[in-house]
Amino acid sequence: MKRIIYLVCIHLLCSTAAQASNLRQISSREGISNNAILSLAQDKHGFIWVGSCDGLNMWDGERMRLFPNDWGEYTPLSGNLIEEIAVTTDSLFWIRTNYGLDLFDPDSKHVEPHTCFQGMYRVVTRSSDEVIVITQDNKFSYYDRTRHEFAPTRPMQQGRYADILEMVLDDEGNLWSFSRKGIFCMPVKIPADGQGDIRFGETQQIALPSLPEFAFREGNRVYFIDRNKVFYEFDIKSRQIIYIKDMREELAAMGQVSRIISDGDDYLVSFNTNGVVRLKTTPQNSVKYVTEHINITCGAMTLLRDARQEIVWIGTDGQGLYQYTRNAVAFRSITFNQLPYNLSKPVRALYIDDERTLWVGTKGEGILRIADFYDRKEFTPAHVQQLTAGNSELLDNSVYAFARSRRDLLWIGTDGEGLNYYSYRDRSIHTLRTPAPLRYIHALYETSPDTLWVATVGCGVFRVTLGGTASQPSIREVEQLHFNDELEIKNFFFTLYPENDSAMWFGNRGGGAVRYDIAGGGSEVFKFDAGRSAIANDIFAIHRSGDGTMWFGTSGGLIEFRRDSTSLVPGIRNTVHGILEDRKGNLWLSTNRGLVQYSPHTGYVVTYGYSYGLNTIEYSDGACFADPRTGILFFGGIDGLVTIEETGFREQEYNPPMLFRDIRLNDGIRNIGDMLSRDGVLTLRHGQRIFEITVSALDYVNGSNYTYYSRLDGYNDQWVSASSRLSFADLPAGTYRLDVRYRNNITGAESPVYSLPIRLKPAWYATAAAKCLYVLLLLAVVGGLIRHYLLRYRRRRAEKLQRLEIRRKEEVYESKMRFFSNITQELSMPLTMISAPCQQILAYRKADPYVLKYAQTIRQNVSKLHDLIYMLHEFRGIRTGQNDESENIELVPVAEIAQSMVETFGEYSQQNSIHCQLDIERNLVWPTDRDGLSTILNTLLSNAFKHTPYNGTVSLTIRSDSGKLLISAANDSVGVNLEDIEAIFDRYRVLDYFERKSERGLSFQGDLRLAICHSIVVRMQGEIKVESTPNAQTTFTVLLPQLKVTTENAPAADNIVPIVKEYGLPLPTVTRREFPFDKNRRTVFILNDNSEIMNFVAELFAADYNIKMPSGKTEMIGLLKQMHPDIVICDALSEQSDCLSLIQFIKQGKLTSHIPVILLSTAQQIDERIKGVESGADICLTLPFNVEYLKAVAEQLLRRNRSLKDYYKSSISAFELSDGRMLHQDDKEFIDRMLKIINDNISNTEISTKFIADELGVSIRNLYRRLEGILNQTPTNIIKEYRLAKAEQLLTTTKLSIDEIIYKAGFVNRGTFFKCFSAKYGCTPKVYRKEKLSQIRHEVGEDTEDTADRSA
Secondary structure, three states, rough: OOOHHHHHHHHHHHHHHOOOOEEEEEEEHHOOOEEEEEEEOOOOOOOOEEEEEOOOOOOEOEEEEEEEOOOOOOOOOOOOOEEEEEOOEEEEEEEEEOOEEEEEEEOOOOHHHHHEEOOOOEEEEEOOOOEEEEOOOOEEEEEEOOOEEEEEEOOOOOOOOHEEEEEEOOOOOOEEEEEOEEEEEEEEOOOOOOOOOOOEEEEEEEOOOOOOEEEEEEEOOEEEEEEEOOEEEEOOOOEEEEEEEOOOOHHHHHOOOEEEEEEOOOEEEEEEEEEEEEEEEEEOOOOEEEEEEOOOOOOOOEEEEEEOOEEEEEEEOOOOEEEEOOEEEOOOOOHHHHOOOOOOOEEEEEEEOOOOOOEEEEEOOOOEEEOOOOOOOEEEEEEEEOOOOOOOOOOEEEEEEEEEOOOOOOOOOOOOEEEEEEEEEOOOOEEEEEOOOOOEEEEEEEEEOOEEHHHHHHHEEEEEEEEOOOOOOOEEEEEEEOOHHHHHOOOOOEEEEEEEOEEEEEEEEOOOOEEEEEOOOOOEEEOOOOOOOOHHHHEEEEEOOOOOEEEEEEEEEEEOOOOOOEOOOOOEEEEEEEEEEOOOOOEEEEEEOOEEEEEEOOEEEEOHHHHOOOOOOOEEEEEEEOOOOOEEEEEEEEEEEEEEEEEOOOOOOOOEEEEEEEEEEEEEEOOOOOOOOOOEEEEEEOOOOOEEEEEEOOOOOHHHHEEEEEEEEEEEEEEEEEEEEEEEOOOOOEEEEEEOOOOOOOOEOOOOOOEEEEEOOHHHHHHHHHHHHHHHHHHHHHHHHHHHHHHHHHHHHHHHHHHHHHHHHHHHHHHHHHHHHHHHHHHHHHHHHHHHHHHHHHHHHHHHHHHHHHHHHHHHHHHHHHHHHHHHHHHHHHHHHHOOHHOOOOEEEEHHHHHHHHHHHHHHHHHOOEEEEEEEEOOOOOEEEHHHHHHHHHHHHHHHHHOOOOEEEEEEEEEEEOOEEEEEEEEEOOOOOHHHHHHHHHOOOHHHHHHHHOOOOOOOOHHHEEEEEEEEHHHHOOOOEEEEEOEEEEEEEEEEEOOOOOOEEEEEOOOOOOOOOOOOOOOOOOOOOOOOOOOOEEEEEEOOOHHHHHHHHHHHOOEHHHEEEEOHHHHHHHHHHHHHEEEEEEOOOOOOOOOHHHHHHHHOOOOOOOEEEEEEEOOOOOOHHHHHOOOOOOOEEEEEOOOOHHHHHHHHHHHHHHHHHHHHHHHHHEEEEOOOEEHHHHHHHHHHHHHHHHHHOOOOOOOOOHHHHHHHOOHHHHHHHHHHHHHHOOHHHHHHHHHHHHHHHHHHHHOHHHHHHHHHHOOOHHHHHHHHHHHHHHHHHHHHHHHHHHHHHHHHHHHHHHHHHHHH
């Protein structure tokens, strides 16, 4: 019994001391997954995360969102019992669930589960990778950041799970343990790589008056209650313990503490089973803190102080989440479920009398009479009485009006016939029967003890004259007022309002407002539908403010009425059911969508709803009352009533940042943050249409009173008022910028502009690339037309130019061909005169062998010239078409001719070990020109055998292929230049190609054969192709068609020389001669591609020299390693010759660079001969050469070589002639070293004979003696002369001052410098410089005049 009395006293104490505040309940109605809240956290954006017994929720001020269901396909948490949400310093969450510990990113919604922890365990964290877990079996684990898993470690000494109340990792790396054994601090180091254990430092214990029983962390402070029930605050940084309050009474009344947080200078303490109390600081009283009760009737499991606003979030056990705020205005929302009666009808009338009793009239459930309303925090039948028609004289249970009376009673208006009043004398309701049909009373007002004004809905307006006593009134007269004919029909009067003692206002639904003159009886009707909707004439509420302005609440909003003007208040569009004025002059309006505060001074419109703790949103006509004693306002609605009280609390101004949250597209709702590109642009593909973008200024208290303004730059530059959900038309593709700002309707503050770039990608056919393509296509069409005409013009012009160019080429070509023809004719006779005597000499039996040998050589070379002349004749005839008449098309035995022709190369192939492979179709006969076919075969085989290396392979394939004769000759080779082949096969380029090759001293005889072959193939309507793989194989392929056989043979053309069909055969191989070797003779190396020339040159020198004739560069290099010749003679007759590189090899070798080299070349151009000399040849002789001249050159080179050897062997080579004196080389090097030392140290004033001697590494005495023998000068004199020369140079080449020059030249004394300079140059330095500069200007002037004269 004593405990009950104590609890009642505590409850009364808390009730009387309670400070007005707002408490909003957020529960299943807002979408929370479970009303049992275990944990709370706030992310960096300000969103509240709610851990319940059935999942993780996020509160955004409007609705709850359940993770992961409301976000899409994300990894769920390990469990749905969210026991703790630990926020890290890097804004991540460690979430402790019943089935694991999860690392959660509230931005990306990424979950890293760790299901190794289940059941009961504790978590302590600082950053997301600094985590320690203690399980109930006293095992410690820490988070391995490298492997993203937990690693076991040794426990700390004071670490029993059962004793730990709270643990903290502070910013200095200390681990704090608040346990039932005391408060302990120890340095801790968590391994970064998962290797090793946590290292704990020396443990420190904090001295306490008593051991803790409860402990709760908040930032760097920990609040604990010890075993003596005393509440302390512990500062972790300063390690100070601050006494707060003795909590024995509170703990005895409320039970176990679940959480403690600070709120300004106050503290909030929640209890597991009995709500929350505020420990309010009272510095003016002797008691430091007093206890105030917060109206929560269930257990509170957790508390969270909002980081941005003055809000405390309270997680309860069964009633969801509470938003507890302290504001300038306190609302108290009383719903029917808080009352002891089962009510469901709307509240239609309110009144509070002098006894502080609240009268509540309902529509159908009678009257509620709540005694001592201001003292009631809970409503029980002992304090709440329900009066109905069944238990009283109430005429009807629908009660619409209460009116104060000067008599000792309260007037009551109902739907029943007559009047009711409540007598304070006998505490009962009485009835007054009226003679007139007085019913449906919605408004009453007593202007005097004997006059009562009555407004009814359906019966009109009445003035009732009263009589009787003060406690027992009677009706003397009932007068119905008549205004006009319209109002006789529309007699629905919902309200009345006394303007003053002489005038009364009546509000009619549909008929406007009526002002009635009480004294004169006249009336004036005012309507407000001019330029507005007719609903502006529905008057439900009337009020006159202190400045005389009349305000009318209508179905279309609030109308401000003055005698000279009428206006509809902007921002208020809902039906206004009641109007009250607070003590600050603000109007409070009850509407069908919440309470509205309107300030006539500023024009601010503020709407109050659920976010302010209001549970009643829709209100009733006339259900409002203002208590003149307390200033508290009352409004009634469909499910309860609301009181409004000014608290005097000064709210801090809060301007939250703007968040672009969600976007509703045609394919669903998405988070904007997930759709932004790296540069923050919202990019949508074609087909994604924006229907709505949700923005939010996250204000949990006043967020509903923000007016948003938006504009879409690039579409509409005008700012438009909008809600937090911005709707969009079907925007075309393009780039936009959504600008949004908001205005706080309570404070009038405006935010900066927040922007969201938006890019809507067009369809592929409307992209910039597509448009560019269209433009390009158009330009292409236009350009194509232009190009067509231009090309046609250019083609015609080019054809004309081509014809002219062809004509010109033909003329040049014919000129060259005539030249060839003339040359062949001119050479024929001399060759005949050489060939015939030579044949006679060979036929003469008594001829000397020496003469026969050289006559045979002459005959062979004459034969070569005959072949060349024949080829030129053929080339001339084929190219000009002179041989066409000789064609005789017949059936040619191709296989037989080919086989016999291959046999002619048998000897050559044997000498060079060439393998011949034949693939000739047997008995092949083909209609073609016999001579042409023979020439083609001869040319292809000759070319193949000639370019096949030793031990190589030649393949010949002849067969019928698709109606054509295929001839293919392939051979192993280094390859051919296909560009050269193209030039040889080109009619107009071939002669230029021959000319260029001849200029380089190279033979074009083989190329001429190929040109003849190509011309014959073309003449025979065939084609020839060449394929070549470097260092592998070259293949010539000829395709000949079947020609029509002719019966007549054309006469053979007269030839200048006899036609020799074997002109392409390789000549018999000339064997290199071997010569005897004598060590006492000089040696000559001879290298040449032509064995005949090689043998000839060798015979020239064989009488006096040893002869060595290597076959190529490789053999030459090998021979040089065995012996060094006295002289080398080589040639450069072909492109394949490595002669130049061989010469470079000889001249770059240290052991061979002295060997003289004579180069033989057929090149007549000086550039080609220069290349030979640059490669290292001592002399270059052109073919043909003079034999005696070649011998003399060789002898002279050898003689010079011997002279050089003799010179370098003699002692005189050690001397050089310098300045007319013979200096030994060592002396010259010594002088050069000394002068370099002087030059490098010229600015050093301390340079001396000793310094130079030390640098040269000799003694001073040796230095003097050596210089006297060489230069006959002392070192000092040399230094002085060098300094003077340096000074003279600086005077004439720089602008340095005299003093700077003295310094740079190394002189110490200015006078000494001037004396020495004048003695050497005959004048002072200044005069010398002046004369020199004058001389230079004079010379430059003369040069300029000469140049001008030459130009003229």
